[in-house]
Amino acid sequence: MAMAWKSICKQSDLVAGAGVAAMVNGEQVALFYVPESEHQVFAIGNWDPLGKANVLSRGLVAHLQDKWVVASPLYKQHFELTSGQCLEETVSVPHFQAKLENEQVYLLLP
Amino acid sequence: MTSTVSFLTTKPHLVVIGNGMVGHHFVEQLIEQSGHQVFDISVFGEESYLAYDRVHLSEYFTGKGAADLAMTDGRLYDEHGIRYFTNSLVTEIDRAEHRLVLQNGETVPYDKLILATGSYPFVPPIPGHQRDNAFVYRTLDDLDAIRECANKVTRGTVVGGGLLGLEAANALKNLGLETSVVEFAPRLMPVQLDDKGGSVLKGMIEGLGVKVYTDTATKEIVAGDDAFHRMNFADGTHLETDLILFSAGIRPQDALARQSGLDIGERGGISVNNHCLTSDDHIYAIGECALWENRIFGLVAPGYAMAKAAVGHLLGHAGVTFMGADMSTKLKLLGCDVGSVGDAHAQSQGCKVFVYQDEISQSYRKMVVSEDGKKLLGAVLVGDNSYYDTLLQYYLNAIDLPDQAQSLILPTMDGAPAALGVDALPATASICSCHNVSKQDIHDAVCNGALSVADVKGTTKAGTGCGGCAALLKKVVDNELLALGVEVSTDICEHFAYTRQDLYNLVKVEEIKSFDALLHKHGKGHGCEICKPAIGSILASVWNDYVLKKEHISLQDTNDRFLANMQKDGTYSIVPRIPGGEITPDRLIVLGQVAKEYGLYTKVTGGQRIDLFGATLPQLPEIWGKLIKAGFETGQAYGKSLRTVKSCVGSTWCRYGVNDSMTMAIDLENRYKGLRSPHKIKFAVSGCTRECAEAQSKDIGVIATEGGWNLYVCGNGGMKPRHGDLFATDLDDATLVKYIDRVLMFYTKTADRLQRTSVWMDGLEGGLDYLKSVVIDDKLGLCAELEARMQHVVDTFQCEWKTTLEDEDALQTFRQFVNHDGDDNNVVFVEERDQMRPATALEKQQLIAKVG
Ligand code: SRM
Numbered sequence: 026m027a028m029a030w031k032s033i034c035k036q037s038d039l040v041a042g043a044g045v046a047a048m049v050n051g052e053q054v055a056l057f058y059v060p061e062s063e064h065q066v067f068a069i070g071n072w073d074p075l076g077k078a079n080v081l082s083r084g085l086v087a088h089l090q091d092k093w094v095v096a097s098p099l100y101k102q103h104f105e106l107t108s109g110q111c112l113e114e115t116v117s118v119p120h121f122q123a124k125l126e127n128e129q130v131y132l133l134l135p
Numbered sequence: 136m137t138s139t140v141s142f143l144t145t146k147p148h149l150v151v152i153g154n155g156m157v158g159h160h161f162v163e164q165l166i167e168q169s170g171h172q173v174f175d176i177s178v179f180g181e182e183s184y185l186a187y188d189r190v191h192l193s194e195y196f197t198g199k200g201a202a203d204l205a206m207t208d209g210r211l212y213d214e215h216g217i218r219y220f221t222n223s224l225v226t227e228i229d230r231a232e233h234r235l236v237l238q239n240g241e242t243v244p245y246d247k248l249i250l251a252t253g254s255y256p257f258v259p260p261i262p263g264h265q266r267d268n269a270f271v272y273r274t275l276d277d278l279d280a281i282r283e284c285a286n287k288v289t290r291g292t293v294v295g296g297g298l299l300g301l302e303a304a305n306a307l308k309n310l311g312l313e314t315s316v317v318e319f320a321p322r323l324m325p326v327q328l329d330d331k332g333g334s335v336l337k338g339m340i341e342g343l344g345v346k347v348y349t350d351t352a353t354k355e356i357v358a359g360d361d362a363f364h365r366m367n368f369a370d371g372t373h374l375e376t377d378l379i380l381f382s383a384g385i386r387p388q389d390a391l392a393r394q395s396g397l398d399i400g401e402r403g404g405i406s407v408n409n410h411c412l413t414s415d416d417h418i419y420a421i422g423e424c425a426l427w428e429n430r431i432f433g434l435v436a437p438g439y440a441m442a443k444a445a446v447g448h449l450l451g452h453a454g455v456t457f458m459g460a461d462m463s464t465k466l467k468l469l470g471c472d473v474g475s476v477g478d479a480h481a482q483s484q485g486c487k488v489f490v491y492q493d494e495i496s497q498s499y500r501k502m503v504v505s506e507d508g509k510k511l512l513g514a515v516l517v518g519d520n521s522y523y524d525t526l527l528q529y530y531l532n533a534i535d536l537p538d539q540a541q542s543l544i545l546p547t548m549d550g551a552p553a554a555l556g557v558d559a560l561p562a563t564a565s566i567c568s569c570h571n572v573s574k575q576d577i578h579d580a581v582c583n584g585a586l587s588v589a590d591v592k593g594t595t596k597a598g599t600g601c602g603g604c605a606a607l608l609k610k611v612v613d614n615e616l617l618a619l620g621v622e623v624s625t626d627i628c629e630h631f632a633y634t635r636q637d638l639y640n641l642v643k644v645e646e647i648k649s650f651d652a653l654l655h656k657h658g659k660g661h662g663c664e665i666c667k668p669a670i671g672s673i674l675a676s677v678w679n680d681y682v683l684k685k686e687h688i689s690l691q692d693t694n695d696r697f698l699a700n701m702q703k704d705g706t707y708s709i710v711p712r713i714p715g716g717e718i719t720p721d722r723l724i725v726l727g728q729v730a731k732e733y734g735l736y737t738k739v740t741g742g743q744r745i746d747l748f749g750a751t752l753p754q755l756p757e758i759w760g761k762l763i764k765a766g767f768e769t770g771q772a773y774g775k776s777l778r779t780v781k782s783c784v785g786s787t788w789c790r791y792g793v794n795d796s797m798t799m800a801i802d803l804e805n806r807y808k809g810l811r812s813p814h815k816i817k818f819a820v821s822g823c824t825r826e827c828a829e830a831q832s833k834d835i836g837v838i839a840t841e842g843g844w845n846l847y848v849c850g851n852g853g854m855k856p857r858h859g860d861l862f863a864t865d866l867d868d869a870t871l872v873k874y875i876d877r878v879l880m881f882y883t884k885t886a887d888r889l890q891r892t893s894v895w896m897d898g899l900e901g902g903l904d905y906l907k908s909v910v911i912d913d914k915l916g917l918c919a920e921l922e923a924r925m926q927h928v929v930d931t932f933q934c935e936w937k938t939t940l941e942d943e944d945a946l947q948t949f950r951q952f953v954n955h956d957g958d959d960n961n962v963v964f965v966e967e968r969d970q971m972r973p974a975t976a977l978e979k980q981q982l983i984a985k986v987g
């Protein structure tokens with residue numbers, strides 16, 4: 026399927042070092058803005074499959090053994106920001122390519 | 136026991152009678168040394184459980200189950216072809232025919248026999264001792280029976296004030312019974328303590344509300360008037376009680392030896408030699424049933440040593456013999472430290488004695504030294520066991536005492552007792568007596584790659600018996616690691632090679648004001664969910680900045696970031712501060728109106744305030760806008776900070792109140808409400824000794840007295856309850872506040888992250904006395920600074936919600952979605968008892984199915 030960059034929100038909607046939630050094609054997405062990382066912005070699903078609530082955007086961003094992760098605010102499992110993979114359990118959440126351009130946040134979407 | 140099992144064996148048949156701690160250890164040792172390839176092994180135990188940890192039996196009453204206490208689930212036996220039979224009492228040994236007879240009449244042939252039958256509780260033949268509701272304290276079954284009875288009654292009495300008796304009394308107290316101890320001897324713990332030590336202990340135990348009758352003989356037990364039993368004492372007095380627990384000593388279980396004509400001691404016990412061989416060459420006896428040089432050893436460590444000796448002899452390893460064992464003990468009985476080392480009664484020829492006694496903080500210590508003053512022969516400690524490890528090592532290793540030997544039991548000016556550096560211990564020093572692990576063994580284990588206490592435990596088993604050696608073990612392991620150049624990590628996480636205390640000092644001394652600055656100067660990488668909130672909290676404790684400032688926002692856990700407590704469905708709860716639990720009808724109405732408007736679930740909390748549940752992210756600022764307008768402030772239920780000051784109405788209303796606990800509670804709550812601390816802090820203030828505010832279970836507890844206020848510190852409810860320690864008595868208002876300022880700031884400065892005051896106190900070297908010396912006597916010269924820091928926190932208090940409502944940028948972050956106005960469709964409520972609650976997963980499915 027053809028993929029295209031789609032603008033989601035302004036850079037100023039993001040919070041440095043933390044996450045916010047966005048609605049993308051009817052799905053909840055967690056956007057993280059990490060200025061000191063190479064990627065700058067990351068996007069994964071907002072649904073925490075272990076805590077069973079839409080909360081990942083409200084977790085703490087951490088850098089563990091060279092991986093950028095978010096710790097779920099409910100039960101603290103870590104999800105990798107680049108892949109959506111959970112470090113503790115064999116579950117993962119969706120992940121999306123994201124970029125910052127002209128103070129806008131873009132996701133690569135079908 | 137099934138009769139189909141054949142005992143026709145090809146290898147010699149070795150039978151172990153008794154599957155207690157020592158019988159089990161024997162089997163383990165035998166397997167470890169491949170004895171299962173030499174012998175066919177069968178084990179018979181009378182109890183319905185396989186071996187379990189009797190030493191920690193009392194934990195059966197404090198949350199552990201039989202499975203937690205089990206020493207094996209049988210797998211070890213199965214894997215090594217060892218047959219085991221529970222519920223199998225052996226009733227007879229036929230030595231001529233080399234056979235055993237079981238209770239069910241079956242017979243079992245043996246080649247070698249191990250008697251590990253332990254001991255049984257002695258019940259004094261007082262008339263009436265067989266009445267119902269009278270128990271002993273030895274097995275899991277005993278404890279089940281005691282628990283069942285205790286559930287139905289209110290008063291319990293232990294007969295016997297020895298080690299076990301006091302442990303049993305503690306258990307009864309924990310079961311909620313009004314507890315008494317009746318001891319025949321003139322003092323408690325007559326075997327271990329001298330007169331003075333016994334009487335200090337008695338005072339301490341009575342202080343905990345346990346009645347102690349010493350020098351009291353029970354003449355008979357009859358039916359009671361208002362309780363189940365009545366114990367009539369020899370002096371004509373009596374005691375009414377519902378439950379009696381006999382703990383009047385143990386007797387070696389030597390019935391089989393008597394029956395089969397083995398040599399036994401005059402007062403019982405199966406006589407054994409250094410190989411633990413009895414008078415019959417085919418029969419060994421080990422553990423509490425064995426009598427060695429006319430002594431019985433009622434502890435587990437000597438039993439393990441006997442098991443080793445017997446295994447050594449059976450397998451032909453010469454040189455492993457039993458040569459007696461040290462009977463030193465240290466215990467916390469009903470929360471009182473008691474320790475006894477070597478010759479506690481100073482019976483050695485020509486010995487000399489040092490005694491230190493402090494009637495104010497109730498402690499007593501005695502050292503027994505050799506005639507020339509060079510060696511320690513024994514010691515007695517009551518009230519503070521921090522002196523024990525050092526004394527024991529001097530004693531066990533016959534280390535020459537220092538010149539001022541008495542310094543070993545004197546309180547030192549810097550609080551911590553004079554410790555013997557583990558460096559000074561000889562390689563042969565026994566570190567763990569349960570598993571006979573020496574300093575050398577630990578050295579070897581570390582050299583072979585065991586790089587942590589847990590690893591060393593795994594390879595040597597040190598510390599896995601009674602647990603009494605844990606502190607010393609850690610010191611030795613750390614010392615060995617250090618010697619190897621291995622760093623002992625106390626780092627908070629991979630980003631900061633510092634402890635929380637170090638970081639606190641760095642922030643303060645170098646005036647560091649942000650996480651990035653600290654990371655840049657002293658850390659590496661980018662931080663994580665451990666260091667970020669910890670440093671966020673330190674920055675807040677030291678500078679008391681607004682937590683949602685841009686540079687702090689990413690440090691905050693979700694609760695702190697949104698100033699509310701996240702619930703399971705991602706919604707939040709709202710807890711306004713209600714100082715002291717006092718609230719006007721008008722404010723109560725406001726809470727009701729707001730809750731109604733937003734459809735919030737409403738509940739009175741365990742902390743005397745009102746919690747409104749189910750608010751979504753965007754609703755939080757709206758709701759707080761209304762609450763603040765009505766005069767409420769944030770309750771900081773989300774923060775590691777002061778939660779509540781629980782109160783009772785006190786002298787204003789209550790006929791017993793002796794001081795105005797209400798005003799004090801409100802003032803204290805308002806004073807400390809802004810303090811960010813390593814963990815949450817809770818207070819309570821009670822208006823009299825009836826203690827309706829439960830102050831003794833709080834971090835800071837205040838109880839009104841005729842003379843002012845008594846201050847308790849470092850109590851805890853929650854997961855591991857701890858009674859607060861009485862810190863100072865009859866204080867006036869100003870001194871009370873001064874002491875609380877200092878205690879809390881000292882805690883904030885020195886505790887680990889997420890360490891409640893209770894755990895901090897338990898780990899504080901020098902304990903309560905040390906804290907008193909810092910706070911009351913200003914030993915560290917810190918008091919002025921501690922007070923100034925607290926005053927700063929008090930002066931710079933701001934209601935975080937008020938600040939947030941005035942901060943446009945901060946408000947932006949409370950949007951549900953940055954690009955969309957809708958709600959989270961996973962937040963679904965249903966009604967229960969006229970309020971809403973989160974729908975369960977199943978309910979959500981059904982609701983969605985209905986709609987779809
Ligand atoms: C709401 C409340 C229960 C209730 O419905 O009444 C409650 C709710 C929570 N308690 Fe509590 N505790 C509440 C009173 C207590 C009490 C009773 C008291 O304070 O007198 C205790 C025992 C006293 C004590 O702390 O010593 C208590 C001991 C705990 C503990 C165990 C702490 C410990 O040291 O063992 C935790 C876990 C922790 O903090 O790590 C905990 C943690 C929690 C958390 C934060 C669990 C969580 O992460 O979700 C809950 C937050 C719910 C929320 O959204 O507000 N709660 N909790 C009570 C709020 C009191 C208030 O007004 O602020």
Ligand SMILES: Cc1cc2nc3c(=O)[nH]c(=O)nc-3n(C[C@H](O)[C@H](O)[C@H](O)COP(=O)(O)OP(=O)(O)OC[C@H]3O[C@@H](n4cnc5c(N)ncnc54)[C@H](O)[C@@H]3O)c2cc1C
Nearest residue numbers: 153155156157158180181189224225252253422423434435
């Ligand atoms: C509450 C409590 C607290 C204690 N605290 C400590 C402590 O802190 N430190 C310490 O060192 N020690 C402590 N002890 C003592 C310690 O538990 C014992 O020293 C240890 O259990 C002795 O082990 P054992 O195998 O010799 O005897 P036991 O553990 O008593 O085992 C003997 C087993 O043999 C069985 N048996 C007896 N006769 C027969 C028979 N004819 N046929 C089949 N089976 C039979 C019994 O039913 C029992 O299961 C404590 C004891 C208790 C009860």
Ligand code: SF4
Nearest residue numbers: 702740741746853854
């Ligand atoms: S006891 Fe457990 S379930 Fe109940 S409020 Fe406290 S933390 Fe939550």
Ligand code: FES
Nearest residue numbers: 567569600601602
């Ligand atoms: S001394 Fe008992 S476990 Fe080490």
